Amino acid sequence: xxxxxxxxxxxxxxxxxxxxxxxxxxxxxxxxxxxxxxxxxxxxxxxxxxxxxxxxxxxxxxxxxxxxxxxxxxxxxxxxxxxxxxxxxxxxxxxxxxxxxxxxxxxxxxxxxxxxxxxxxxxxxxxxxxxxxxxxxxxxxxxxxxxxxxxxxxxxxxxxxxxxxxxxxxxxxxxxxxxxxxxxxxxxxxxxxxxxxxxxxxxxxxxxxxxxxxxxxxxxxxxxxxxxxxxxxxxxxxxxxxxxxxxxxxxxxxxxxxxxxxxxxxxxxxxxxxxxxxxxxxxxxxxxxxxxxxxxxxxxxxxxxxxxxxxxxxxxxxxxxxxxxxxxx
Numbered sequence: 276x277x278x279x280x281x282x283x284x285x286x287x288x289x290x291x292x293x294x295x296x297x298x299x300x301x302x303x304x305x306x307x308x309x310x311x312x313x314x315x316x317x318x319x320x321x322x323x324x325x326x327x328x329x330x331x332x333x334x335x336x337x338x339x340x341x342x343x344x345x346x347x348x349x350x351x352x353x354x355x356x357x358x359x360x361x362x363x364x365x366x367x368x369x370x371x372x373x374x375x376x377x378x379x380x381x382x383x384x385x386x387x388x389x390x391x392x393x394x395x396x397x398x399x400x401x402x403x404x405x406x407x408x409x410x411x412x413x414x415x416x417x418x419x420x421x422x423x424x425x426x427x428x429x430x431x432x433x434x435x436x437x438x439x440x441x442x443x444x445x446x447x448x449x450x451x452x453x454x455x456x457x458x459x460x461x462x463x464x465x466x467x468x469x470x471x472x473x474x475x476x477x478x479x480x481x482x483x484x485x486x487x488x489x490x491x492x493x494x495x496x497x498x499x500x501x502x503x504x505x506x507x508x509x510x511x512x513x514x515x516x517x518x519x520x521x522x523x524x525x526x527x528x529x530x531x532x533x534x535x536x537x538x539x540x541x542x543x544x545x546x547x548x549x550x551x552x553x554x555x556x557x558x559x560x561x562x563x564x565x566x567x568x569x570x571x572x573x574x575x576x577x578x579x580x581x582x583x584x585x586x587x588x589x590x591x592x593x594x595x596x597x598x599x600x601x602x603x604x
Contacts (some may be wrong), residue, residue: 277316279305279313280313280316280317281342281344283299283310283313283314283317284317284334285343285344285347287332287333287334288348290333293325293327293332293333294332295331296310296331296332298331310332314326320338321338322334323335323336337516339515339516340361340515341361341412341519342361342387342516343356343358343359346359346516346519347520348516349516349517349520349521349524351524352520352523352524352527354382354527355383355385355526356383356519356523357383358381358383358384359386359387360386361387361389362386362388362389363390363406364391364392364406365386365388366391366392366393367393368388368411368413368484369468369470369484371386371413372384372385372386372482372484373470373472373480373482375415376479377480380415381415382415382416382417383414383415385413385414386412386413387412387519388404389406389407389411390404390405390406390407390411391404391411392404408488408490408491408506409487409489409490409504410486410519411486412484412485413482413485414482414483414485415481416428416481416482416530417478417479418478418534419478419534421475421478422471422474422476422477425469425481426454426469426577427577428481428530428533429454429469429577430451430453430454430542430546430573431526431533432455432467432485432526433455433467433546434525434542435525436457436465436467436485436487436522437450437451437457437545437549439521439522439524440465440518443513443518444505444508444513446509447508450549451546451549451550452552452596453573454579455467455469457487458551460508462500462501462503463501463503464487464488464502464505464508465485465486465488466485467485468483469481469483469484470482470484487505488502489504489505489506489513490504490512490515491506492504492507494507537575538575538576538577539573543573546573547573550573551598552570553570555570555598556568556569556570556598557569557570557581557597558597559579559581559591559595559597560594560595560597561591561594566581566583566589567581567583568583568584569581569582570582571588574590576590577592578590578591579591
């Protein structure tokens with residue numbers, strides 16, 4: 276969709292009623308013939324646009340895709356989500372966002388895809404990304420902070436997603452699994468992947484990649500035991516644009532508050548309240564070792580706090596945490 280067509284879509288979505296062709300001509304500096312061509316392009320994209328002589332044009336049906344014009348009506352953020360680059364198909368939103376960030380795209384720029392051919396999770400895992408049902412998006416951040424603080428962002432994003440899910444589906448009970456997953460009934464519904472380019476004392480940029488299983492109606496046999504979707508948990512469909520906007524609406528104020536803090540202390544009570552691992556016995560698989568203990572909390576720096584066998588508290592900064600199976604029952 277070209278820029279003028281997208282602007283006309285946004286204008287129609289804000290109007291809520293008919294706009295005359297003359298109004299659109301004057302606003303966009305184009306002819307009536309050009310307006311009609313843009314209306315036809317919108318219809319080809321799947322939008323329902325009524326055209327009545329004497330009244331003009333009215334947007335009467337959206338596509339449900341997470342494009343800027345459909346996300347914008349739900350936004351109350353000032354920066355995040357105000358510039359969305361939408362792709363029907365891309366290899367990975369994180370890959371594209373990193374390229375844009377390297378070329379100087381400003382903080383708040385977002386890449387959203389309807390499907391990915393090479394979606395990734397943590398530790399190089401594949402993130403299955405079918406079209407038309409889920410959310411896959413990446414947000415460019417430029418925090419003026421030392422790179423040592425950047426890993427805290429993963430939990431900050433997880434808190435925002437948890438808040439968003441709780442607002443659009445208050446009947447569900449999502450839990451945060453340190454450091455980057457949201458689970459429903461013991462199955463993964465969302466993952467976060469943060470990647471950065473930095474120097475020890477300066478962060479050039481951070482790309483926050485998020486995948487949320489929204490309206491997916493079925494999963495492969497190998498995924499059924501470990502993953503789920505909002506639809507599978509509730510039996511109802513959700514608006515992807517509204518959910519995306521909700522994540523951004525919750526994340527922007529948390530991010531701005533975090534920039535003014537020294538750590539995650541201000542959000543720790545929330546993270547611990549909705550932690551899947553809190554007070555549970557876990558094992559954490561790391562590259563060269565496995566650590567076991569009872570989770571006593573999350574540190575202000577974002578590390579998982581484990582009470583070890585010797586009574587000492589261990590701070591775990593990375594790894595894959597596993598609960599005993601009975602904790603899921």
